[in-house]
Amino acid sequence: MPEKLKIIECPRDAMQGMHDFVPTDLKIEYINKLLEVGFDTIDFGSFVSPKAIPQMRDTAEVLAGLNKSTTKLLAIIANIRGAEDAVKHQAINYLGYPFSISETFQKRNTNATIQESLVNLSTIQQLAQNAGKKLVVYISMGFGNPYGDEWNVDYAAGWIDKIQALGVEIISLADTVGVAKEADIAYLFEGVIQKFPKVEFGAHLHTTPGNWQKKLAAAYDAGCRRFDTAIRGFGGCPMATDKLTGNLATENAVQYLSGKSKNITIDIQKLNDCILFSKRIFNEH
Numbered sequence: 113m114p115e116k117l118k119i120i121e122c123p124r125d126a127m128q129g130m131h132d133f134v135p136t137d138l139k140i141e142y143i144n145k146l147l148e149v150g151f152d153t154i155d156f157g158s159f160v161s162p163k164a165i166p167q168m169r170d171t172a173e174v175l176a177g178l179n180k181s182t183t184k185l186l187a188i189i190a191n192i193r194g195a196e197d198a199v200k201h202q203a204i205n206y207l208g209y210p211f212s213i214s215e216t217f218q219k220r221n222t223n224a225t226i227q228e229s230l231v232n233l234s235t236i237q238q239l240a241q242n243a244g245k246k247l248v249v250y251i252s253m254g255f256g257n258p259y260g261d262e263w264n265v266d267y268a269a270g271w272i273d274k275i276q277a278l279g280v281e282i283i284s285l286a287d288t289v290g291v292a293k294e295a296d297i298a299y300l301f302e303g304v305i306q307k308f309p310k311v312e313f314g315a316h317l318h319t320t321p322g323n324w325q326k327k328l329a330a331a332y333d334a335g336c337r338r339f340d341t342a343i344r345g346f347g348g349c350p351m352a353t354d355k356l357t358g359n360l361a362t363e364n365a366v367q368y369l370s371g372k373s374k375n376i377t378i379d380i381q382k383l384n385d386c387i388l389f390s391k392r393i394f395n396e397h
Contacts, residue, residue, distance in 0.1 A: 115337045115375070116152075116337065116375055117337050117338075117339075117369055117373050117375055117376050118152035118153070118314070118337060118338040118339070119151050119152060119339055119341055119362070119365065119366065119369070119376075119378065120151065120152060120153040120154070120155055120186065120314065120338065120339065120340045120341070121146050121149070121151040121153075121154050121155070121341060121342065121343070121362060122154075122155040122340050122341065122342045122347065122359060123139075123142060123143055123146060123154065123155070123156060123342065123343075124155045124156055124157050124158055124168065124187075124188060125155060125340070125342055125347040125359055126342040126343065126346035126347035126359065126394070127139070127167050127168075127346075127347065127393065128158070128165050128167050128168055128347065129167070129347065130167055130394075132395075133166065133167060134167065134393055136170045136173050136174060136177075137177070138392065138393060139170070139174050139393075140174055140177035140178065141389075142386070142389055142390070142392075142393055143156050143174065143178055144177075144178060144179050145382070145385060145386050145389055146183075146386055147178065147179060147181035147183050148181070148379070148382050149183075149378060149379055149382045149383050149386060150183070150377040150378045150379050150382070151183050151378070152183065152184065152338075152377075153183060153184040153185070153186050153205070153206060154183055154184075154185055154186065155186045155187075155188065155208060155340070156171075156174065156175070156178070156185055156186065156187065157170075157171030157174055157175065157187050157188070158171055158187055158188035158189065158190075158194070159171060159172075159187055159188070159189050159194040159195075159197040159198045160188065160189065160190045160194055161190075164190075171187065172197075172201070175187075175201055175203060175204070178203065184205035184206060185203055185204050185205050185206070186204070186205065186206035186207070186208050186248060187201075187204050187206070187207060187208065188207075188208045188209075188210070189207050189208070189209055189236070190209070190210065190221065190222045191222060191223075191224075191232060192232055192235050192236060192239070195207055195209075195235075195236040195239045195240065196239065198245075199239050199240065199242075199243035199245060204245060205245060205246065206245060206246050206247070206248050206282075207236065207240050207245055207246075207247050207248070208247075208248045208249075208250060209233060209236055209247060209248070209249050209250065210222070210250045210252045210286075211226075211229055211230075211233060211249050211250065211251060211252065211271070211275065212226070212229075212251075212252040212253050212288075213226065213251060213252075213253055213254065213263070213267065213268055213271045214252075214253035214257035214259055214261040214263070215261050216257070216259040216261055217252060217253050217257060217259065217261075217288070221252070226271070230274060230275075233247075233249065233275065233278060233280075234278050237278050237279055237280060241279070246281065246282060247280055247281075247282070248282045248283075248284060248314075249275050249280050249282070249283050249284070250283075250284045250286045250316060251268065251271065251272065251275075251283060251284065251285050251286055252286045252288045253286070253288050253289070254268055254285040254286050254287065254288070254292075254300070255268075255285070255287045255291060255292035255293075255296050255297065255300065256291045256292065256296070257288075257289070257291070258289055258291065265296065265299055265300050265303060268285075268300060269300070269303055269304055269307065272304055272308065272311075273307075273308075276308050276310075276311050280311070281310070281311060281312060282311070282312045282313075282314065282338075283304075283311055283312075283313055283314070284313070284314035284315065284316045284338070284340065285300060285301065285304075285313065285314070285315055285316065286316035286317075286318075287315075287316065287317045287318050287319075287327070288318065289318065289357075290317075290318040290319065290320065290357035292317065292327060294326050294327060294329075294330040295330075297315075297317075297327060297330040297331050297334065298330045298331075298333065298334045299334075300334075301313060301315070301330075301331055301334035301335060301336050302334045302335065305334065305335045305336070312338060313335075313336055313338065314336065314338035314339065314340060315328075315331040315336045315338065315339050315340065316340040317331065317339075317340075317359075317360045318357045318358065318359060318360070319345070319357060319358065319359075319360050319361075320357045320358070321345075324345075324360055324361065324364055324365075325364070325368060327360075328360060328364075328365060328368055328369075329368070332368075332369070332372060339360065339365055339369070340359070340360065341359065341360045341361065341362040341365045341366075342358075342359035342360070342361070342362060343361070343362045343363065343383075343386055343387055343390050344361055344362075344363070344387065344390060344394065345358035345359050345360065345361035345364075346358060346359060346390075346394050347359045362383065363383065363387060366378050366380070366383065
């Protein structure tokens with residue numbers, strides 16, 4: 113049986129850094145349209161401090177307005193308190209936890225050291241399991257960092273080993289500030305897929321118009337079949353650096369992956385409708 117390609121659409125990542133607040137009803141309308149496209153999962157919101165990410169302060173209200181769908185729902189959390197909030201909602205399938213292997217970024221993003229974050233992760237994994245939900249861990253700064261913190265492929269694999277030992281089954285390797293080289297993407301994915309066959313590995317790539325295809329191809333050819341995307345490439349992490357490049361554009365990824373596999377479940381017409389609708393949210397600049 114051919115491996116299923118999974119595309120995880122990330123409107124949360126696309127919106128979270130926007131200065132102007134997107135009205136709750138507009139978010140609901142947009143995400144309900146995305147739920148009809150055929151994505152595996154929608155990363156729809158986050159249970160984090162409204163001071164840190166004010167755009168996501170209405171996540172619970174947005175969730176209440178979403179239609180039932182075969183597409184699963186993922187919410188980002190940054191600590192135990194966020195996990196406790198998220199697990200109360202039956203409609204949420206996945207909790208996403210950013211685990212940075214850059215000490216500097218981990219402190220900025222979750223106010224904890226990497227080691228403290230691993231202890232928190234163990235508690236969050238237990239909370240998720242007890243609530244019948246799955247944890248998706250994002251290895252942020254997975255391919256290097258701009259701070260001069262330690263990074264190499266073996267270092268990254270060492271942290272992945274510790275995370276999967278907690279029973280985490282889905283790990284997404286994140287190129288948080290767009291520094292990943294194709295050779296590193298290929299080498300890291302090949303290595304970890306071979307070493308941890310029971311883990312489902314995903315790619316959360318930040319790209320430019322000039323390098324998205326090379327990065328996507330490197331991950332796909334190395335065996336990755338789970339990809340995070342955002343319509344028109346919007347978004348990125350507001351806590352990274354000012355030079356952040358955008359998310360992998362959904363329309364580019366769908367076009368590329370459709371040429372690689374028949375096993376893709378995207379309704380192109382409905383995707384195009386969402387691309388048009390997105391102009392109401394992401395003002396053209």
